[in-house]
Amino acid sequence: MRRRWLFWGCMMIVLGFIIIAGVKWMVSWHASQNWHSPLAGRVIVVDAGHGGPDGGAVGGSTEEKEITLKIAKDVRHYLQEMGALVVMTRDNDTDLSDDDYEGRHKRQDLVRRAELINKTHPDAFISVHLNAIPMPTLHGAQTFYHPKYSENRKLALFIQDSIKRNLGNTTRFAKPISHVYLLKKSEAPSALVEVGFLSNEQERALLVQRDYQKQAAASIGQGVMRYFTNEKVPSD
Numbered sequence: 689m690r691r692r693w694l695f696w697g698c699m700m701i702v703l704g705f706i707i708i709a710g711v712k713w714m715v716s717w718h719a720s721q722n723w724h725s726p727l728a729g730r731v732i733v734v735d736a737g738h739g740g741p742d743g744g745a746v747g748g749s750t751e752e753k754e755i756t757l758k759i760a761k762d763v764r765h766y767l768q769e770m771g772a773l774v775v776m777t778r779d780n781d782t783d784l785s786d787d788d789y790e791g792r793h794k795r796q797d798l799v800r801r802a803e804l805i806n807k808t809h810p811d812a813f814i815s816v817h818l819n820a821i822p823m824p825t826l827h828g829a830q831t832f833y834h835p836k837y838s839e840n841r842k843l844a845l846f847i848q849d850s851i852k853r854n855l856g857n858t859t860r861f862a863k864p865i866s867h868v869y870l871l872k873k874s875e876a877p878s879a880l881v882e883v884g885f886l887s888n889e890q891e892r893a894l895l896v897q898r899d900y901q902k903q904a905a906a907s908i909g910q911g912v913m914r915y916f917t918n919e920k921v922p923s924d
């Protein structure tokens with residue numbers, strides 16, 4: 689009888705050690721997962737500019753909406769790899785207005801995008817656009833922010849700095865802008881990236897390439913990631 693008690697006593701002790709070792713392993717595994725997921729627990733809204741009937745800027749036969757969607761999806765991929773939860777304003781060729789809406793579709797689309805952003809309560813909001821202007825020599829990516837919050841400027845400085853470092857296509861600075869509806873309405877730290885000029889032939893040739901789109905997206909994603917670290921804010 690006593691031997692049996694001794695046996696079960698030993699078994700319980702061994703089992704106890706196994707459980708403790710298991711818990712320790714799980715804690716260290718979890719910590720290592722977080723180590724590789726710097727954006728774990730962060731929610732980011734990514735906006736692909738334009739869509740559906742609104743093609744946005746045009747250069748040659750290329751419409752802005754096609755490229756913003758590809759780059760925005762690549763940004764989503766990058767941020768998800770870093771552990772973030774990403775919500776897109778659109779992930780196909782549509783806008784957010786109703787087909788039978790009798791008012792201004794663009795207005796309804798933007799109002800709904802703003803509602804989606806603020807309803808999500810994200811940690812950051814990024815909008816992706818391309819430029820086109822009548823001066824074909826202008827080129828280079830530029831990040832814009834609304835000056836209402838200092839966090840907006842900080843986020844834009846990190847993104848512009850990462851673009852300068854990685855994409856190397858620009859000497860432009862992060863710039864305040866007050867009249868962009870989504871930046872004005874967003875309650876989260878926000879930035880809008882004009883990834884390049886469709887009106888510049890050389891840049892357009894790059895902007896349609898998948899490799900370049902992925903590189904641009906990774907630069908934006910890296911800027912977002914650096915914003916959430918304790919890294920010193922880059923200067924202009």
Ligand SMILES: [Zn+2]
Nearest residue numbers: 737744817818
């Ligand atoms: Zn645009």
